[in-house]
Amino acid sequence: MQTKIFCASFLIFLLSWASPPSYAQSRVHRLAPDVYYWSGDLSTHEQTNVGFVVFRDYVLVIDANFPWAAEKIIADIQAITPKPVRFVFNTHYHADHTLGNSVFVAHGATIVSTDDLALELSAKGMEDVRDQTKINWKHLELPSIRFQDRLVFDDGQHRVELIKYGQAHTKGDAVAYLPAEGIVFVGDLAVNWTHGNNLSDQDVSYVGWIRALDNLAQLPIKTVVPAHGDLGDVDLLRRQRDFIADMWKQVKQGLKAGKSSAELRKTVQLTQHGIFAADRQETEDTIESMCDRARGQADWNSGDGKPE
Numbered sequence: 001m002q003t004k005i006f007c008a009s010f011l012i013f014l015l016s017w018a019s020p021p022s023y024a025q026s027r028v029h030r031l032a033p034d035v036y037y038w039s040g041d042l043s044t045h046e047q048t049n050v051g052f053v054v055f056r057d058y059v060l061v062i063d064a065n066f067p068w069a070a071e072k073i074i075a076d077i078q079a080i081t082p083k084p085v086r087f088v089f090n091t092h093y094h095a096d097h098t099l100g101n102s103v104f105v106a107h108g109a110t111i112v113s114t115d116d117l118a119l120e121l122s123a124k125g126m127e128d129v130r131d132q133t134k135i136n137w138k139h140l141e142l143p144s145i146r147f148q149d150r151l152v153f154d155d156g157q158h159r160v161e162l163i164k165y166g167q168a169h170t171k172g173d174a175v176a177y178l179p180a181e182g183i184v185f186v187g188d189l190a191v192n193w194t195h196g197n198n199l200s201d202q203d204v205s206y207v208g209w210i211r212a213l214d215n216l217a218q219l220p221i222k223t224v225v226p227a228h229g230d231l232g233d234v235d236l237l238r239r240q241r242d243f244i245a246d247m248w249k250q251v252k253q254g255l256k257a258g259k260s261s262a263e264l265r266k267t268v269q270l271t272q273h274g275i276f277a278a279d280r281q282e283t284e285d286t287i288e289s290m291c292d293r294a295r296g297q298a299d300w301n302s303g304d305g306k307p308e
């Protein structure tokens with residue numbers, strides 16, 4: 001199975017080699033002085049946008065993507081700065097954000113995450129790797145610098161605040177916030193593409209996610225870098241929040257009115273939410289998951305999500 005992946009990446013390498021990259025084709029985008037992101041690409045199974053910040057003595061990377069992407073990301077960083085990639089921050093434990101950790105570690109980096117992410121990655125990481133890659137991977141690189149709620153990198157030139165917002169998409173969700181630049185890398189808390197963001201996942205807290213996006217939107221933000229899709233601003237956070245909140249509300253009201261999950265899959269109306277509702281299968285899976293969750297009361301007991 002691994003051979004297939006390497007053959008595919010070799011083919012992609014040959015194709016890109018045949019057509020030399022121009023500036024317009026570059027996957028590295030500058031957001032502010034010393035602040036960049038490398039754009040993900042689903043067609044090559046490298047779908048995660050990866051941030052990097054060039055500090056005085058080192059580079060901090062935000063999310064690791066897959067190993068075959070990590071090699072390219074490191075090369076692209078080295079084309080911009082000779083400073084070493086010393087730290088890689090994982091926004092959450094899913095394989096498209098963490099499987100590349102081992103490549104960065106082999107290049108001398110140390111992985112950083114919340115305590116909860118480290119627990120989730122060791123308990124459930126392999127399962128997610130198998131789901132996403134269909135490969136029985138031998139080793140997952142766990143974070144060795146861990147924090148509970150907040151960790152700050154500040155060398156006087158740049159400041160990056162890693163702030164926990166989970167449980168939302170997963171328990172260990174955290175973002176990287178650059179207060180001076182008004183930039184936030186939000187992982188999968190908000191996405192800006194048509195493929196959804198695993199809203200039906202077992203780790204999701206709907207109430208927690210809505211609250212996290214409300215809290216994030218309070219920050220003075222100019223630029224939101226989602227882990228998947230195009231850049232946005234605070235409006236992206238609000239639209240992602242409204243999509244989840246609207247679906248959650250309609251599901252709860254439907255259950256109260258005695259509708260079955262099969263009926264709700266067909267009747268919950270979300271087309272006004274544009275790309276967030278573009279993947280109908282994902283939306284229907286989420287409605288099913290919300291029905292299970294609402295019936296189990298799990299989220300209703302965890303905050304403001306009481307039945308209306």
Ligand SMILES: [Zn+2]
Nearest residue numbers: 094096188227
């Ligand atoms: Zn992701």
